[in-house]
Amino acid sequence: xxxxxxxxxxxxxxxxxxxxxxxxxxxxxxxxxxxxxxxxxxxxxxxxxxxxxxxxxxxxxxxxxxxxxxxxxxxxxxxxxxxxxxxxxxxxxxxxxxxxxxxxxxxxxxxxxxxxxxxxxxxxxxxxxxxxxxxxxxxxxxxxxxxxx
Amino acid sequence: xxxxxxxxxxxxxxxxxxxxxxxxxxxxxxxxxxxxxxxxxxxxxxxxxxxxxxxxxxxxxxxxxxxxxxxxxxxxxxxxxxxxxxxxxxxxxxxxxxxxxxxxxxxxxxxxxxxxxxxxxxxxxxxxxxxxxxxxxxxxxxxxxxxxxxxxxxxxxxxxxxxxxxxxxxxxxxxxxxxxxxxxxxxxxxxxxxxxxxxxxxxxxxxxxxxxxxxxxxxxxxxxxxxxxxxxxxxxxxxxxxxxxxxxxxxxxxxxxxxxxxxxxxxxxxxxxxxxxxxxxxxxxxxxxxxxxxxxxxxxxxxxxxxxxxxxxxxxxxxxxxxxxxxxxxxxxxxxxxxxxxxxxxxxxxxxxxxxxxxxxxxxxxxxxxxxxxxxxxxxxxxxxxxxx
Numbered sequence: 001x002x003x004x005x006x007x008x009x010x011x012x013x014x015x016x017x018x019x020x021x022x023x024x025x026x027x028x029x030x031x032x033x034x035x036x037x038x039x040x041x042x043x044x045x046x047x048x049x050x051x052x053x054x055x056x057x058x059x060x061x062x063x064x065x066x067x068x069x070x071x072x073x074x075x076x077x078x079x080x081x082x083x084x085x086x087x088x089x090x091x092x093x094x095x096x097x098x099x100x101x102x103x104x105x106x107x108x109x110x111x112x113x114x115x116x117x118x119x120x121x122x123x124x125x126x127x128x129x130x131x132x133x134x135x136x137x138x139x140x141x142x143x144x145x146x147x148x149x
Numbered sequence: 150x151x152x153x154x155x156x157x158x159x160x161x162x163x164x165x166x167x168x169x170x171x172x173x174x175x176x177x178x179x180x181x182x183x184x185x186x187x188x189x190x191x192x193x194x195x196x197x198x199x200x201x202x203x204x205x206x207x208x209x210x211x212x213x214x215x216x217x218x219x220x221x222x223x224x225x226x227x228x229x230x231x232x233x234x235x236x237x238x239x240x241x242x243x244x245x246x247x248x249x250x251x252x253x254x255x256x257x258x259x260x261x262x263x264x265x266x267x268x269x270x271x272x273x274x275x276x277x278x279x280x281x282x283x284x285x286x287x288x289x290x291x292x293x294x295x296x297x298x299x300x301x302x303x304x305x306x307x308x309x310x311x312x313x314x315x316x317x318x319x320x321x322x323x324x325x326x327x328x329x330x331x332x333x334x335x336x337x338x339x340x341x342x343x344x345x346x347x348x349x350x351x352x353x354x355x356x357x358x359x360x361x362x363x364x365x366x367x368x369x370x371x372x373x374x375x376x377x378x379x380x381x382x383x384x385x386x387x388x389x390x391x392x393x394x395x396x397x398x399x400x401x402x403x404x405x406x407x408x409x410x411x412x413x414x415x416x417x418x419x420x421x422x423x424x425x426x427x428x429x430x431x432x433x434x435x436x437x438x439x440x441x442x443x444x445x446x447x448x449x450x451x452x453x454x455x456x457x458x459x460x461x462x463x464x465x466x467x468x469x470x471x472x473x474x475x476x477x478x479x480x481x482x483x484x485x486x487x488x489x490x491x492x493x494x495x496x497x498x499x500x501x502x503x504x505x506x507x508x509x510x511x512x513x514x515x516x517x518x519x520x521x522x523x524x525x526x527x528x529x530x531x532x533x534x535x536x537x538x
Binding site: 003004009012013015018029032033034036037038039040056057058059060061063064100101 | 451452453454455456459460463472473474479481491492493496528529530531532538
């Protein structure tokens, strides 16, 4: 019996890509400790391909596991491919999460977009996947107001 | 791997002596206590004995003890019963912000029915101030309910002092003593409470059985309607084996109260001393002066409680946390919030509760693995003492 499946536990126990890059091309953060989850993602970009990614996360098991999975998924991908990754894909790769965890703990897609946004701003680039994206639009779907059963 | 259970405030294992006492009442001694033949009368006798054992633990008389399905039912009965019985006298109830949900949600329900409820603030150390109670009383106040020991931070509230205020104003007083029972000495006559809730599974008895102490001379409307069980006050065929188990657990608790308290306090103090001494950026929530002997509630800054819980579980250690992420409601602890603990730190709070089967080796093992876990999670965290929150 466990709270999470084996894949989630494996990524939680042995998270990939933990840490910070020395000279990141883009940094993005999302969430806040007040909400219980906060994630920072840094990326290294070469010729529009993400060559490295590191994260640091304050949060529960699923927040850490999804950070680990998300950073693993974007390394080697083009910026456009990384921008197309949704929370659902991250959760699917993890083999699913308890429903109650889906909304509050998976901040990764927003954090990835924020890191790419930062990279785009610094390098004067535009990407279709960033259209309408506001890195400061906090807590949009980050709703804790779930009714107790 | 070593298994260390440090969540005795969540529930306790049934003691061997208790189980042994219970077992015959599942099989050969199965008679319905309401039946008039020997088999039934023997069961009735067993229930009476248990009632006496529970009464003795709190200084009550057996006729003042009514068995219920759980501590929550006892709380519900007390608050709904008082609200119904006294509705012509007033519609105001006073309780505190740190009560168990059995009380808080019952009060919220009554608010929807038109009752007014005052939820008293507590001091930053978790204590209810008698002056605050006095100030909250109005002509419409019909019930005051303050828990004896808080389930999260273990603070022992000044019940006797609060009851004196209630008595001065002739207001009924209920206390939820689920965490207090068998962990602090209780004498209902000395305290002067009118109603007191109890539960068996926190004192090495079975789950699914509780009791309400109702002072002699007081009669609340029934909560469960039906047959004439429990002196006509609580219907439903008696949960015979569990009642017997509750009685035995109460008897053992009374016999061992002093040694239990000393054992728990010693190990709890050792745990607190090691954690706060060896792991930086940690602090204890709630006063250490008047506190449940087994309770340690500790905040680990910059990391989140469910992660700590999971990693401890992986090492065989069972604890609980005030973090929102671990609760079904996804809301952080209302108790720590009432103490004024910043929300980001509530998320990093762990409750350890030791009990009769905890050993010093268990504590040493726990602290040793905890040190590694905290270090690992802090390396993972984007917040730290230099960066701040």
